[in-house]
Amino acid sequence: MSDQAPFIRPPLMPLDEALARLLANARPQLGTERVSTFDADGRVLAQDVTSALTVPPRDNSSMDGYAVRTADCAQPGAVLVVSQRIPAGSVGGPLAAGTAARIFTGAQIPEGADAVVMQEDTAALEGEGGQDAFGRVRIDTPPSAGQWIRRAGEDVASGDLVLRRGERLTPQALGLAASVGMDALEVSLRPRVALLSTGDELVMPGEVAPQDMKPGAIYNSNRFFMRALLTRLGCSVSDLGIVPDKREATIEALRQAAETHDLIVTTGGVSVGEEDHIKAAVQWLGSLELWSLSMKPGKPFAYGRIGNAHVTGLPGNPVSSFLTFLLLVRPFLLTLQGAERTAPQPVPMRADFDWPRADRRREFLRARRNAQGGLDLFSNQSSGVLTSTVWGDGVIDTPAGQSFKAGDTVQFIPFATLLA
CATH class of the missing domain: 3.40.980.10 (MoaB/Mog-like domain)
Incomplete structure (x- = not known):
């Protein structure tokens, strides 16, 4: 012995x-390092990002169409002289009463205009030269004030905290950082x-x-x-x-x-x-x-x-x-790495199968969403069956000692939230 x-x-x-x-x-x-914003995807931000400018800086058009004064086209079929053309990146002059400005998405709204009529709600008419150099336009659908105008600062105001330290950077976060002028970001070391x-x-x-x-x-x-x-x-x-x-x-x-x-x-x-x-x-x-x-x-x-x-x-x-x-x-x-949010968020979903085998341990069942809005179970829940993790799109978090029946609500953790 x-x-x-x-x-x-x-x-x-x-x-x-x-x-x-x-x-x-x-x-x-x-520790931390400063990296190009291009290269910061997936990294954890080590410093708050505050905007030094307003986004957008001026009122601008969210559509291709015509900037107008709503008082000039309150009735369907109003015809206006097109007095100017404003592409994105240029600034037009004040809009005279009784005229419209041909405007493109992202272009600054001219002074005096209070709405944009999208191109699909208009009909371009031939001009006659002189003040009609840009032609005329018929407004088929009267606009409401503020229509299709993106207001200055509606995205970000100068001084706003746009990204917080401890955030794990995503592609959309990189775009937001770039929109306020950040070409590099302070992140935690790998x-x-x-x-x-x-x-x-x-x-x-x-x-x-x-x-x-x-x-x-x-x-x-x-x-x-x-x-x-x-x-x-x-x-x-x-x-x-x-x-x-x-x-x-x-x-x-x-x-x-x-x-x-x-x-x-x-x-x-x-x-x-x-x-x-x-x-x-x-x-x-x-x-x-x-x-x-x-x-x-x-x-x-x-x-x-x-x-x-x-x-x-x-x-x-x-x-x-x-x-x-x-x-x-x-x-x-x-x-x-200093990340603030690390826990996955379970999603309450309907189980479309019975699970009568309550285990003394907390169990994670491989499952996937079906076309009926419920969850199906992989047939073999063995710890050696890697196929279950490819077939499934998440796991059901099952408390110790708990069984359930088809139709019961369970807590589902999608792999998408765990693999991001």
């Missing part, structure tokens, strides 16, 4: 508690992330043909989606490849990675098997602060520190690895 103390598994930690503890450790300390996989069974696609795979070997799918997820989150990724299932090799890989990275992300090797060395290696080199979640799929998740580097140990099963990254590592990385 062995005299070694028996292994005692700690109680499973609720997901919300684990996330709170993770985020408490994600203190933004990465987190330096080391990615490594563990497992002697792992093989890289391209190295071994499918027909030549040895019994027990599998392709390393985790490495591909993990690298893509980290890149989407603005990280600078060091792909350290596959680490053998050996304690010494695992310790050395983690030790080296911790020297030059802010975060180490591992997949596999965090369970309790004899070939699972990540947890023990983190404890040997630093500290393990949480392990084992009340979550399905995704129970064997670990977090710890080695020196100044954070370490997240994700499960080896691909769906477990995918979901624990999205629900735990993603908000951790965003918080590390």
Whole structure:
């Protein structure tokens, strides 16, 4: 008999508690840099952006048509002399009574005009020379005051706070920054992330043909989606490849990675098997602060520190690895960059299937929206079935111990909100 103390598994930690503890450790300390607004998509803004100008600076037309005085065309069929032509980027003169100005989208409204009639509600008539140089126009539909006029400052007023520190920049945010003259933005530095996989069974696609795979070997799918997820989150990724299932090799890989990275992300090797060395290696080199979640799929998740580097140990099963990254590592990385909003917003939706199998853990069911406005369930909810994450467009967040029936309202988290 062995005299070694028996292994005692700690109680499973609720997901919300684990996330709170993770985020408490994600203190933004990465520093900042100034980058071109062209290159700032997906980065976290490190400084408020305040407008130094009014947008738009003057009243302008939102349509191609004719700028008019509403008093001159109160009745259908009014005919006005076209006294001037105002393209976008030029300024017309005051609009004389009884005349119209041919105007184009974005052009400044001339003084005296109080409406724009879009081209489709008019008919151009031939001119007669002289003051009729631009012809005449018949106004078929009388306009109301202010029609098709974009008012000065209706988008942004001078001095407005247009983007807040802590926002994750989107393409539309970049456009807004450019509209107030920002050619560069102050953003958080990219987190330096080391990615490594563990497992002697792992093989890289391209190295071994499918027909030549040895019994027990599998392709390393985790490495591909993990690298893509980290890149989407603005990280600078060091792909350290596959680490053998050996304690010494695992310790050395983690030790080296911790020297030059802010975060180490591992997949596999965090369970309790004899070939699972990540947890023990983190404890040997630093500290393990949480392990084992009340979550399905995704129970064997670990977090710890080695020196100044954070370490997240994700499960080896691909769906477990995918979901624990999205629900735990993603908000951790965003918080590390100073982002203010990191939590996904569930959408209440109707389940179009029965789920009678209540689990003692909080469960995330892969599902997708159907044409009837409800949710369908993927037939196989195994943690190894990566197909479910491609077929589905989100997960149903199911509390521990809860079952439901078709027609019940459930909380759906779209992948679109987690992959942005």
